[in-house]
Amino acid sequence: MASADPQKPRVSPDDGSSKDRSMQLQKEMLGEHYRRLESAPETGEPVVYTFVPGNLTELIRSFGALPVLPEINALQSAMRGKSQGYIAAAERAGHSEDVCSYVKCDVGMLKAGNVGPTGTRLPKPDLLLLSYTGCFTFMKWFELLREEYGCPTVFLHVPYQGDGRQTAEQRAYVIRQIREELIPALARVTGRSYDEDRLRENLARSAAAENDLVAVLQSARKTPSPIDAYFGAVYYVGPIFSAFRGTPEGAAYYRALRQEVEDRAARRAGPMTPSGPLDRQKYRLVVEGPPNWTHFREFWRMFSDEAAVVVASTYSKVGGTYDFGFRHDASDPLGTMADYCSGCYTNLSLPARVGMLENYIRDYGADGFLVHSVKSCNSFSAGQLMILREVEKRTGIPGAFIESDLVDARYFSAANLKNRLESYFQMLDARRASGAPS
Amino acid sequence: MTRKEILDWAFEVYEDIDFTAARTWLADHPGRKAAGYLPVYAPRELIRAAGMLPVGIHGGGENLEIIKGDAFYQSYICHLPRSVIELAQSRRLSFLSAVLFPSTCDVIRNLSGVWQLLYPEIYVRYLDLPQGSDPEIRAQFWKQELAALLADLEEVSGRPATAESFRDAIATYNRARSVIRDLYRARRETPWRVPTEELYVLVRAGETVPVEVFLDKALGYLAEIERDAGRVRDKSRVIVVGAFCEQPPLGLIKTIERSGCFIVDDDFLIGNRLLTSDVSTQGDPVENLARAFAGSTVKTSTIYEPDSEGKRRSITERVAAAKADGVLFASASFCDPALLDRPLLEAGARAAGIPCMAFKFAENTSQFQQFREQTGTFADSIKLWGGA
Ligand code: SF4
Ligand code: SF4
Numbered sequence: 001m002a003s004a005d006p007q008k009p010r011v012s013p014d015d016g017s018s019k020d021r022s023m024q025l026q027k028e029m030l031g032e033h034y035r036r037l038e039s040a041p042e043t044g045e046p047v048v049y050t051f052v053p054g055n056l057t058e059l060i061r062s063f064g065a066l067p068v069l070p071e072i073n074a075l076q077s078a079m080r081g082k083s084q085g086y087i088a089a090a091e092r093a094g095h096s097e098d099v100c101s102y103v104k105c106d107v108g109m110l111k112a113g114n115v116g117p118t119g120t121r122l123p124k125p126d127l128l129l130l131s132y133t134g135c136f137t138f139m140k141w142f143e144l145l146r147e148e149y150g151c152p153t154v155f156l157h158v159p160y161q162g163d164g165r166q167t168a169e170q171r172a173y174v175i176r177q178i179r180e181e182l183i184p185a186l187a188r189v190t191g192r193s194y195d196e197d198r199l200r201e202n203l204a205r206s207a208a209a210e211n212d213l214v215a216v217l218q219s220a221r222k223t224p225s226p227i228d229a230y231f232g233a234v235y236y237v238g239p240i241f242s243a244f245r246g247t248p249e250g251a252a253y254y255r256a257l258r259q260e261v262e263d264r265a266a267r268r269a270g271p272m273t274p275s276g277p278l279d280r281q282k283y284r285l286v287v288e289g290p291p292n293w294t295h296f297r298e299f300w301r302m303f304s305d306e307a308a309v310v311v312a313s314t315y316s317k318v319g320g321t322y323d324f325g326f327r328h329d330a331s332d333p334l335g336t337m338a339d340y341c342s343g344c345y346t347n348l349s350l351p352a353r354v355g356m357l358e359n360y361i362r363d364y365g366a367d368g369f370l371v372h373s374v375k376s377c378n379s380f381s382a383g384q385l386m387i388l389r390e391v392e393k394r395t396g397i398p399g400a401f402i403e404s405d406l407v408d409a410r411y412f413s414a415a416n417l418k419n420r421l422e423s424y425f426q427m428l429d430a431r432r433a434s435g436a437p438s
Numbered sequence: 439m440t441r442k443e444i445l446d447w448a449f450e451v452y453e454d455i456d457f458t459a460a461r462t463w464l465a466d467h468p469g470r471k472a473a474g475y476l477p478v479y480a481p482r483e484l485i486r487a488a489g490m491l492p493v494g495i496h497g498g499g500e501n502l503e504i505i506k507g508d509a510f511y512q513s514y515i516c517h518l519p520r521s522v523i524e525l526a527q528s529r530r531l532s533f534l535s536a537v538l539f540p541s542t543c544d545v546i547r548n549l550s551g552v553w554q555l556l557y558p559e560i561y562v563r564y565l566d567l568p569q570g571s572d573p574e575i576r577a578q579f580w581k582q583e584l585a586a587l588l589a590d591l592e593e594v595s596g597r598p599a600t601a602e603s604f605r606d607a608i609a610t611y612n613r614a615r616s617v618i619r620d621l622y623r624a625r626r627e628t629p630w631r632v633p634t635e636e637l638y639v640l641v642r643a644g645e646t647v648p649v650e651v652f653l654d655k656a657l658g659y660l661a662e663i664e665r666d667a668g669r670v671r672d673k674s675r676v677i678v679v680g681a682f683c684e685q686p687p688l689g690l691i692k693t694i695e696r697s698g699c700f701i702v703d704d705d706f707l708i709g710n711r712l713l714t715s716d717v718s719t720q721g722d723p724v725e726n727l728a729r730a731f732a733g734s735t736v737k738t739s740t741i742y743e744p745d746s747e748g749k750r751r752s753i754t755e756r757v758a759a760a761k762a763d764g765v766l767f768a769s770a771s772f773c774d775p776a777l778l779d780r781p782l783l784e785a786g787a788r789a790a791g792i793p794c795m796a797f798k799f800a801e802n803t804s805q806f807q808q809f810r811e812q813t814g815t816f817a818d819s820i821k822l823w824g825g826a
Contacts, residue, residue, distance in 0.1 A: 155571055156570075157579075169583070351551055354555065381514075
């Protein structure tokens with residue numbers, strides 16, 4: 001992959017792509033969250049760092065603690081044009097160019113004073129909650145952070161669904177760890193005792209928000225789609241993937257978002273994109289793999305300029321696969337958290353991932369399928385060429401394979417990506433012209 | 439058996455990417471089956487107890503031409519999975535009835551899924567080794583996983599494990615681990631008598647033959663080196679850290695030792711040395727295996743380190759135990775576990791004043807000049823100044 005231009009600030013959630021109320025709400029929620037984090041050393045609010053897949057936000061919040069998600073900081077840093085400097089600092093400190101750029105971005109940010117993406121200082125964690133779900137790198141990442149922060153770490157091993165399901169024994173193992181290790185660790189660092197009623201309330205709010213999110217994501221079955229389920233969905237899943245699942249603000253956000261999307265669908269309007277409102281949609285795509293964050297808007301524009309809308313994506317399921325039926329269940333607090341962790345997208349087997357993509361292509365009436373493979377992430381990327389072949393074989397729809405990275409701009413080659421996408425769209429045109437089924 | 443005969447055998451098995459020894463065993467034992475496993479650790483005792491031949495799949499090495507494997511993996515993924523796929527797609531692994539994929543990293547994890555899609559007729563199992571800090575919780579989980587694996591293997595082999603087959607399997611692998619410990623001790627104490635090239639090839643050959651064949655050869659080799667005092671030589675003593683999964687080409691091992699270093703400890707084929715104590719042969723064998731893993735494994739990049747000082751300490755302890763002068767961090771390119779661990783390990787070594795050097799390789803690297811210069815300079819600097 002060729003080197004790209006030096007990284008520049010590209011996009012932020014409030015860059016004018018949409019004037020929706022939900023966007024404003026999200027901005028306010030994030031701003032307030034980062035402000036609370038900044039003042040946590042003074043207010044004494046405990047801080048727990050954890051990862052997006054398998055995040056136990058309801059539990060963390062039930063102890064009155066604030067969650068910090070390092071992947072979110074990394075991607076936000078990249079969107080604001082800061083990741084390259086952080087990565088360079090980490091590489092100078094001995095981190096390999098070969099490994100996940102999220103880790104290096106985070107380590108570099110820490111070395112630069114831990115000023116978060118919104119410009120406020122991030123507090124040190126009182127606890128690293130290493131939810132080991134769907135990614136090997138998580139383990140190494142928090143081993144590295146533990147060294148820097150010298151704080152306690154608690155480990156939750158979530159078995160991988162190698163056989164396409166979670167066994168009863170695996171579920172019991174996760175529950176036991178939550179009960180015997182996580183809860184005592186959270187009680188120790190927060191000085192509070194476990195409050196199951198509070199946890200249940202949080203879980204009930206999560207389920208309500210999940211219902212609304214699923215309605216939003218499934219609105220893309222309509223033609224035209226009122227959402228972009230990849231680039232646009234990044235904003236939609238933001239609160240539920242990060243600090244706000246189970247909170248009243250989170251639930252209110254999803255109610256508002258659903259209303260907006262339903263209004264848009266009723267008007268047969270498309271989503272707002274960098275090329276303007278995408279009402280006239282020429283291609284309906286399913287996308288596998290995370291987006292690039294350093295050139296997010298430019299990347300999105302390569303699709304929206306061609307009137308391509310993404311109708312379903314797997315990336316929007318890394319924080320939970322709600323559209324296949326899972327909801328947090330307040331009547332079984334620990335069990336439901338085990339089920340949640342186990343079902344996150346990157347914890348699913350390759351055959352299950354293929355099945356999901358096949359399902360999306362058929363269910364959402366897609367005429368194209370794209371894999372965006374990122375150098376950083378073995379969890380996503382290793383095996384994606386096999387996924388591509390298998391999905392093509394099962395659906396009869398030819399796919400495209402493009403490559404870049406998450407937050408390392410050196411691996412984003414705009415010209416290559418654009419060429420590849422343009423040829424792909426031409427190929428879809430030719431298929432249509434020949435009357436091939438889509 | 440002379441040392442030369444043993445080594446000729448080992449080199450022949452090592453270079454044989456058609457796994458002839460395993461195929462011959464299957465031909466000689468009609469009705470029996472073989473189960474492959476990927477790095478780094480699989481409970482071979484279970485495979486043997488269920489009447490199957492365990493076969494280590496450690497990549498195609500330097501002699502395998504990759505024709506189909508590259509179509510499965512992007513350039514930024516390590517070499518191992520593409521050579522393993524190449525072995526499979528060229529039908530060199532067609533004799534396997536089962537393949538186990540341990541939770542070494544996400545590449546091997548996802549390779550299990552590639553296998554499920556490509557070879558639905560083969561039994562595939564992802565082995566989620568227990569991670570975490572509470573040995574009791576880990577042991578209980580691992581026991582359940584092992585019990586499920588055993589039931590599946592018995593079904594594949596058609597030969598239920600018996601108390602006797604289990605005791606035999608555990609005792610035989612205890613012996614194999616003990617002999618490998620002896621080999622490593624001999625090298626550590628008198629590295630001029632045990633070139634790593636020989637030790638490596640012998641242990642690697644042992645991964646693809648019945649374990650008693652390996653024991654026979656390894657004991658023969660130990661007896662031979664006992665007889666041969668060798669010529670004492672003075673080189674820099676190094677430990678090689680990070681090559682626990684994708685294996686370095688033999689040329690690289692030779693290059694290190696010919697450029698003024700003795701390798702006195704390493705991570706090669708670490709699954710053989712992962713358990714630090716014998717597995718009990720009394721009582722419930724599955725429980726014993728589970729407890730052995732949950733209770734006592736060496737510290738390595740693929741297993742969570744609960745102790746915040748543990749990483750740094752592990753490197754200084756290894757160096758001290760091996761009476762080494764320095765550390766060579768040798769990782770496969772794009773190897774997440776090794777490369778993500780390196781900063782902490784290196785910091786631990788440097789803080790203790792231990793000279794370090796780092797490089798990357800691929801199993802099919804064929805040019806060694808640059809390594810020769812690097813490790814030669816490293817060895818010289820240790821000799822001259824006691825540090826790099
Ligand atoms: S390897 Fe992938 S899943 Fe893991 S932290 Fe990096 S981007 Fe996230
Ligand atoms: S070499 Fe490293 S990244 Fe590659 S399969 Fe082995 S452990 Fe995984």
